[in-house]
Amino acid sequence: MSMGLTIMVTGALVAASCxxxxxxxILRRMAMLGxxxxxxxxxxxxxxxxxxxxxxxxxxxxxxxxxxxxxxxxIQSLRSQGVQSDAAISVTFTALFAIGVxxxxxxxxQVDLDLDCVLYGEIAYVPWDTLSLFGxxxxxxxxxxxxxxxxLSLLIVGLFFKEFKIVSFDxxxxxxxxxxxxxxxxxxxxxxxxxxxxxxxxxxAILVVAMLTVPSATAxxxxxxxxTMLAISVGAGILSSLFGYWLALVFDxxxxxxxxxAAGTFFLLAFLFSPLHGVxxxxxxxxxxxxxxxxxxx
Amino acid sequence: MNFLSQASHFLSDPxxxxxxxxxxxxxxxxxxxxSFAFLRKRGLMGDVLAxxxxxxxxxxxxxxxxxxxxxxxxxATVTGILASMAINAITRFSRIKEDTALALVLxxxxxxxxxxxxxxxxxxxxxxxxxDKFLFGQSASLVGDDVWVMGGVAIALLLFSLLFFKEFKLLCFDxGFGRxxxxxxxxxxxxxxxxxxxxxxxGLQAAGVVLMAALIITPAAAARYWTExxxxxxxxxxxxxxxxxxxxxxxxxxxxxxxTGPLIVVAATVVFLISLIFSPRRGLxxxxxxxxxxxxxxxxxxxxxxxxxxREQGGSGELDTxxxxxxxxxxxxxxxxxxxxxxxxxxxxxxxxxxxxRIRGTEEGWxxxxxxxxxxxxxxxWMMHENEIGGNLREEGTGSVTGEIPPDLFEPxxxxxxxxxxxxKWKPDAGSIPAGEGGxxx
Numbered sequence: 001m002s003m004g005l006t007i008m009v010t011g012a013l014v015a016a017s018c019x020x021x022x023x024x025x026i027l028r029r030m031a032m033l034g035x036x037x038x039x040x041x042x043x044x045x046x047x048x049x050x051x052x053x054x055x056x057x058x059x060x061x062x063x064x065x066x067x068x069x070x071x072x073x074x075i076q077s078l079r080s081q082g083v084q085s086d087a088a089i090s091v092t093f094t095a096l097f098a099i100g101v102x103x104x105x106x107x108x109x110q111v112d113l114d115l116d117c118v119l120y121g122e123i124a125y126v127p128w129d130t131l132s133l134f135g136x137x138x139x140x141x142x143x144x145x146x147x148x149x150x151x152l153s154l155l156i157v158g159l160f161f162k163e164f165k166i167v168s169f170d171x172x173x174x175x176x177x178x179x180x181x182x183x184x185x186x187x188x189x190x191x192x193x194x195x196x197x198x199x200x201x202x203x204x205a206i207l208v209v210a211m212l213t214v215p216s217a218t219a220x221x222x223x224x225x226x227x228t229m230l231a232i233s234v235g236a237g238i239l240s241s242l243f244g245y246w247l248a249l250v251f252d253x254x255x256x257x258x259x260x261x262a263a264g265t266f267f268l269l270a271f272l273f274s275p276l277h278g279v280x281x282x283x284x285x286x287x288x289x290x291x292x293x294x295x296x297x298x
Numbered sequence: 299m300n301f302l303s304q305a306s307h308f309l310s311d312p313x314x315x316x317x318x319x320x321x322x323x324x325x326x327x328x329x330x331x332x333s334f335a336f337l338r339k340r341g342l343m344g345d346v347l348a349x350x351x352x353x354x355x356x357x358x359x360x361x362x363x364x365x366x367x368x369x370x371x372x373x374a375t376v377t378g379i380l381a382s383m384a385i386n387a388i389t390r391f392s393r394i395k396e397d398t399a400l401a402l403v404l405x406x407x408x409x410x411x412x413x414x415x416x417x418x419x420x421x422x423x424x425x426x427x428x429x430d431k432f433l434f435g436q437s438a439s440l441v442g443d444d445v446w447v448m449g450g451v452a453i454a455l456l457l458f459s460l461l462f463f464k465e466f467k468l469l470c471f472d473x474g475f476g477r478x479x480x481x482x483x484x485x486x487x488x489x490x491x492x493x494x495x496x497x498x499x500x501g502l503q504a505a506g507v508v509l510m511a512a513l514i515i516t517p518a519a520a521a522r523y524w525t526e527x528x529x530x531x532x533x534x535x536x537x538x539x540x541x542x543x544x545x546x547x548x549x550x551x552x553x554x555x556x557x558t559g560p561l562i563v564v565a566a567t568v569v570f571l572i573s574l575i576f577s578p579r580r581g582l583x584x585x586x587x588x589x590x591x592x593x594x595x596x597x598x599x600x601x602x603x604x605x606x607x608x609r610e611q612g613g614s615g616e617l618d619t620x621x622x623x624x625x626x627x628x629x630x631x632x633x634x635x636x637x638x639x640x641x642x643x644x645x646x647x648x649x650x651x652x653x654x655x656r657i658r659g660t661e662e663g664w665x666x667x668x669x670x671x672x673x674x675x676x677x678x679x680w681m682m683h684e685n686e687i688g689g690n691l692r693e694e695g696t697g698s699v700t701g702e703i704p705p706d707l708f709e710p711x712x713x714x715x716x717x718x719x720x721x722x723k724w725k726p727d728a729g730s731i732p733a734g735e736g737g738x739x740x
Contacts (some may be wrong), residue, residue, distance in 0.1 A: 026394075031401035032342055053694055081574070083583060086341035087519040092571055094512030098563035105557050206412060210405035217398050254416035258408025267402065271392055279391045 008245050010142045011207075011259055014199040015237030017150035018211035019219075021192050022156070023233050025227070026216050027168040032086075033072065034212035036093035038196050038205040040071035042100025046089070050107060061145070061197050067105050069186070071096055074187075147190055149198040153191045160184065180256070207256040214263040219238025221267075221274040236266050314551050321543035321562060323358045327452035329539025330459050333495040333532050334490055336518035337470035343382070343491075344395075344514030347498045348507040350374075350381035352411025356418060356709070367447060371499050378495035381407050444503065448461040451500045455493055459532070466490060467528050467562075507557040513539060513739035516566040523577035532666045542566035582707040597636035598624040599674065600665040601646070605659050610724045618654040675720050676703050676711040683714060 018034075042066035048063025071092055078088035143253050154269055166174040167184045175181050193214070202206045221231035243266075244259030251258070272280045318546040328344075333342055351374035358373025359365065381403050386678065457586030459466065468476040469486050474527045494514070501510045523533035575582045604622045609615035617635060637657065640646045645663030649656050659667055680691055680703075689707045715721040 022595050026398040028399050029395050031395075031398040034593045035345070035401055035404060075715040080575075082580070083519065083574075084336075084339060084341070086339055087515050090341045090345060090511055090515040091519055091567060092514065092564050094508055095567040097508045098512065098560035100559060101560040102564065105314065105560075165409060206405060209401060210409055211399055213401040213405060217394055217402050220394065220398075221392060234681070251413070251417070252420050257412030257416065260405055260538075261413055264402075264406035268404075270386065278391055 002095055004245070006140050006143070008242055010140065010203065011245060012238040013146040013150055014120070014203050014207065015215065015241040015259070015263075016154075016234045017146060017153055018199065019189070019215040019233040019237030020030055020150070020230060021195055022212040022216035023219065023230050024157075024164060025130075025192065025212060026187075026220060027226075028171075028267070029143065031213045031217075033075070033190065034076065035194055035209045036089050037068045037071055037189075038200060038208050039177075040093045040096035040100075040157065041065075041067045041159055041197055042097055043067055043103055045099075046069075046100055046103040046107070052101075054099045060201070061194070064197035065190070065193045065241060067096065068196060069190055072186070072189040072193075077114050093150055129288050133255065137161030144202075145198040145201070153195060155193060156187060156211045160187070164188070169228070196248045204256045206258055210260040211240075211261055213262070214267050215240060218267045218270045221277045224276070237263070241268055314396075315477045316445050317551075317558065318544060320448050321547045321558065322540045323445070323449050323452040324504055324545030325517065325539030325541070325562070325566075327455045327514060327539075328497045328501055328513040329521070329537070330456060330532050331490075331493050331536040332514040332539070333521065333528075333535045334459070334466055334470055334516040335494055337528075338487075339518070340491070340494075341515040342400050343494060344498055346380045346381060346385070346400050346407075346507070347495050348510045348706060349404045350377050350407040350503060351378050351499055351502055353414055354411075360414065360418060364734075367444060367503065370503075371496075371684035373449075373494075374499040374502070374717065375495050378499065379492065382491045382495070393689070409694060424464065441658045442447060448500050448504070453586055456499055458489075458493060462486070462489065463529070470528070489501050498535040502528075505559045505562065509563045511540075511550075512563040515670070516563070516570050517542060520566070520570040520573040523573040523580050525716055532682035538569050540567070542569055563564075573685070574672055587628055588680065593632060594636060594639065597628055597632045598640055599655070600628065601629070601636055601640060602663070603671045603674070603702075605657065605665040606664075606671045606722070606724070609664075610722065614658075616656050618656050621656065661726070666723055668726050670722075671722050673703060675715055676708075679711055679714045679720065680707070687711070687714075 022031075022034070025034060030109050044063035044065070044067030045060050046063075047067075048059040050060035051063075074092045074096075075088045078092065079085055083091075088276035163174070163184050166177065166179060167181055171181050173183075196205075196208050196212075199211075215237040216229070216233040218236045219229040222232050223229050240263035241259050244262035245255060247253070247262055248255040270278065272278050275281055307582055321630075323711050332341075332344065335341060353372035354377030355370045355377070356373075357368040357377070361373075362369045384403050385396070388394050388402070389396050429587060465476075465481060468479075469483060469490065470480060473483050473487075476486075498510050498514065501513060502552075505513060517539035518531075518535045519529045520538050524534055526530050540564050542565040545565040547558055548559075549565070550556045550558040550561045573581070576584075578584055601622060604625050605615060608617055608621075608626075619630075621635075623630070623633060637646065637648060637655075640663070641648060643662075644660055645666050648656055659716045677691060680687065680689070687707065687710050689704060691703070712721065
């Protein structure tokens with residue numbers, strides 16, 4: 001695989017898996033959890049690194065996923081103790097992140113972790129970090145990691161699609177029907193943690209947070225059906241990563257940043273021109289109605 | 299002692315003093331502004347604004363070519379305001395909810411910032427190092443000039459919130475009412491947002507993006523636990539913020555290798571956790587104690603009820619524990635402690651017969667049982683007829699029913715009880731019932 005293609009495939013995979021889960025997040029009004037998780041996993045990464053003593057991906061992935069879940073658990077407990085939601089999120093993730101930074105500085109000799117790299121990642125290095133199986137080079141590690149995470153979320157959400165759908169739209173009814181709402185919640189959070197962690201090792205936290213929200217928000221403006229929304233979100237995510245890569249080449253800028261900007265551009269287009277909810281579209285419809293009523297009244 | 303002596307040693311170092319005064323000022327001002335943000339449920343705005351400052355800082359650098367913090371402040375303020383306007387526009391003109399708008403604006407603005415940052419790095423603007431210090435923060439690098447700027451801005455922010463205290467209070471608790479009174483609510487909201495932006499931006503250099511988000515929300519959330527009044531909350535939040543700043547700085551000054559910003563956050567979080575657990579009214583511990591007390595009271599009442607009802611229905615008034623548990627299922631341990639406390643009060647006697655505990659009331663106990671049953675039944679009947687007979691048995695604030703029957707309600711409630719056939723039909727000893735109780739004359 002050529003370098004450019006590898007980067008594009010990685011970006012597209014990250015965008016697809018994040019866009020897919022992001023739909024459920026924004027429907028459940030938990031969009032900021034992506035941001036929270038992506039910061040809160042830092043201590044998990046450091047601890048896993050200290051225990052395993054290697055920069056292998058698997059222990060780090062596990063440690064990070066554990067702290068992602070821990071973060072959502074803390075947030076949920078604070079909320080159930082009557083702390084308002086925004087405060088619960090802020091307090092939890094900033095505290096965990098601060099602990100992570102302190103751990104990094106305490107073990108700075110053992111931990112050869114570059115904070116910038118953990119948080120901002122560098123998708124441009126993806127092609128060089130390859131995985132080998134039985135001595136054969138089987139391609140970039142990032143693609144395998146993110147691809148596995150994506151398949152996992154597709155599988156789990158596919159199996160419990162009906163449950164996820166009801167819980168997203170009407171948790172009270174779901175509870176009344178006997179669906180284990182909390183279990184589904186933690187299942188979703190687990191998937192988000194795994195996806196976040198698998199992705200941002202290669203592409204950085206910021207692209208993950210962006211891809212969790214922006215494409216799904218775009219899709220939310222374009223359709224009223226969950227299935228369509230999922231498809232549009234995945235599509236918009238993939239398009240943003242392709243377009244973003246092109247932007248990065250043209251302007252010689254950060255690839256992850258450009259992909260985010262591209263996703264933002266698509267959102268802006270949907271915000272203005274969506275056939276159902278676009279600002280400009282609605283203005284046009286209102287103007288047409290106004291002329292129509294004016295004609296009627298004449 | 300070691301820590302204290304080290305701390306005093308470091309306090310004599312002018313450099314540390316600058317850093318210390320900087321972080322304390324920062325904690326003070328963000329504590330006050332954060333309280334308003336917290337009450338407006340805008341806690342995550344601090345996070346968003348801190349991220350949105352990046353493109354502004356980069357733009358300021360690209361335009362002026364200098365690393366003057368003042369230009370950075372202006373640039374970051376401009377993009378911060380743009381970000382908050384974008385959030386407003388998105389939530390107002392589309393069906394996107396606020397949390398999604400926050401995450402969206404945060405990531406897109408930060409993405410733009412990263413693009414600018416790489417642009418700066420690639421196009422050799424000369425000395426660009428230190429720009430990213432704004433992201434992680436470096437309190438240790440604070441010098442006299444920075445502290446003067448921070449102090450000035452912090453004092454300005456405090457004065458502003460003092461000046462507009464009444465207006466902001468209204469904005470936080472009832473913006474609709476404020477609008478109907480003719481206050482320019484939208485304008486006030488903008489001013490508050492502007493102050494939040496400024497508070498975040500001046501803190502970025504010292505604390506960094508994520509840590510600034512914590513300084514905005516954590517002291518305010520902690521202060522909320524201790525008081526129900528806005529003015530006290532502001533003072534407390536400022537103090538807690540300043541205290542976290544001081545603690546974090548001192549710890550980092552006395553321990554090698556520990557960064558100041560994260561330590562400040564950890565200190566603030568510890569303060570928050572302490573408030574969460576130990577605050578006198580809303581704290582978890584106080585809640586647990588209240589719950590235990592209520593449970594015990596309920597268990598005691600259940601024992602008295604079952605004794606009395608047995609007597610009322612012509613029984614001997616002597617019950618064993620199993621009968622009580624059958625009638626009112628409660629955990630066995632709780633029943634045991636309720637029985638023990640009733641025995642201590644001298645209201646019941648317990649004796650063991652045929653392997654079972656038999657419980658019977660004492661003279662005093664029967665009177666108390668009668669009172670309890672009467673009160674409970676009156677409360678029930680009051681709740682059934684609340685709208686007809688008026689009066690109020692509900693506790694202020696909580697809305698739960700206390701059970702103390704005001705004397706003027708006594709007679710109508712007694713009559714209602716008789717109507718429903720629910721009046722206590724057995725009187726322990728007519729003579730020993732306190733007669734003054736609204737004059738019960740059945």
